[in-house]
Structures are given as structure tokens and as C-alpha cells.
Amino acid sequence: DAKTTQPNSMESNEEEPVHLPCNHSTISGTDYIHWYRQLPSQGPEYVIHGLTSNVNNRMASLAIAEDRKSSTLILHRATLRDAAVYYCILRDGFNNDMRFGAGTRLTVKP
């Protein structure tokens, strides 16, 4: 499986935008970029995913580099409820299994 690299932790102030980076230099042409987040003592929650083009949904935006070797999850206005561990995961378009890296622990300060 292609590997992802994320910073261990990041901090943000409430109401400010947050940019969470992810490097995936060995991504293959069939890999989708998925982002999930996990709040304390809960199962992971889907955030967003994309293949080549930037994506927007009600939770976040996903910016994908032109060479697809990196991506950035953008939370437009962080709230205290966004404090979580954010995982960037590559998924082959043909397989369903998901393998988690260490993720980024986001702290949101009031």
C-alpha cells in the first residue's frame, strides 16, 4: 500500500482556517485520497475524498496537488468540535480495505 506522511500534531485557533497537509509521493494512478477524522473514544468519521480534482463538501475542502503527490485538507473555520485526529489514507479504487497511518492530532484553541 502506498504510504502517507502527516505531521504528528497541529494547533489552530477557533474560527480560523486550518490546512492539514499530507504527503503521498508513491501514490498510484488508481489510488483515491481519503480523509477521515476520529474524535476521542469514537470510530473514525468520513470527511472527504478525491482522485485528481479539488473537492468541496459541507465539512471541508480537499486540495490535491497537480502531481498528486500531496494533498491538503482545509477546514474553513475551525470549531472546538473539530478537535480530532485526522487521517489521510490512500485507497485503491478496486479494494475496500483501509489502512491507517499515525494521523495528525488537531488541537483547536478557543
Next chain:
Amino acid sequence: GAVVSQHPSRVICKSGTSVKIECRSLDFQATTMFWYRQFPKKSLMLMATSNEGSKATYEQGVEKDKFLINHASLTLSTLTVTSAHPEDSSFYICSAPREAGPDTQYFGPGTRLTVL
């Protein structure tokens, strides 16, 4: 609302006993479900793939005789931790894809197992 449920949410058992954890897809059928284990402050580790109507596929290093998986129906997979020991204490999470391919995967809320 939740689309994948787990039961129980937490369980405490004595060393040597077996514990069964259920994972249900609530409004869709899942021919495949996945089981993960997560230790404190660590990431999720994929344990096995549960396949409806056939044997589960276990990840390297996961003992299939210790972690019994049964996928008896299209909406239910069970994980049984046999002869549990304190080192099996962990957060167990299941997931299921609504459809095959790169679509979103839905995770259960997790089961906290504590073995005394």
C-alpha cells in the same frame, strides 16, 4: 444517523473468558466488513476482513484462532476474542463499505474491551 452499530459499547471481563462483539450495518447490506484494533494514543490497526459466507482474511500477525470472525448475514459480523488476556484490552472498531470501490466506508462507534 449511525449506519454501522456495535454492541456492546464497552465490556469488562475476566482473564480466560471469551467475549463476542457484534457489528451491524443498519440500512445497507455489506458483503465485506473490517475489524480494527486501536491501543491508547495509537492509530487503528486492521485485524481482518470479514467476508459474508466465507472465511475471514486475517492480517499478518493476527491469530485467527484467538480472534474468531463470523459473517453470518449481510448485515452482521461478529468478532469473538477467545480466552481473553489483559493484553487484549483495546478499542475494537468495525467498518463496512456501502458499496464496492472507492466510496466512503462507515465505521462503528467502537467497543472498549477491558480484560481484568
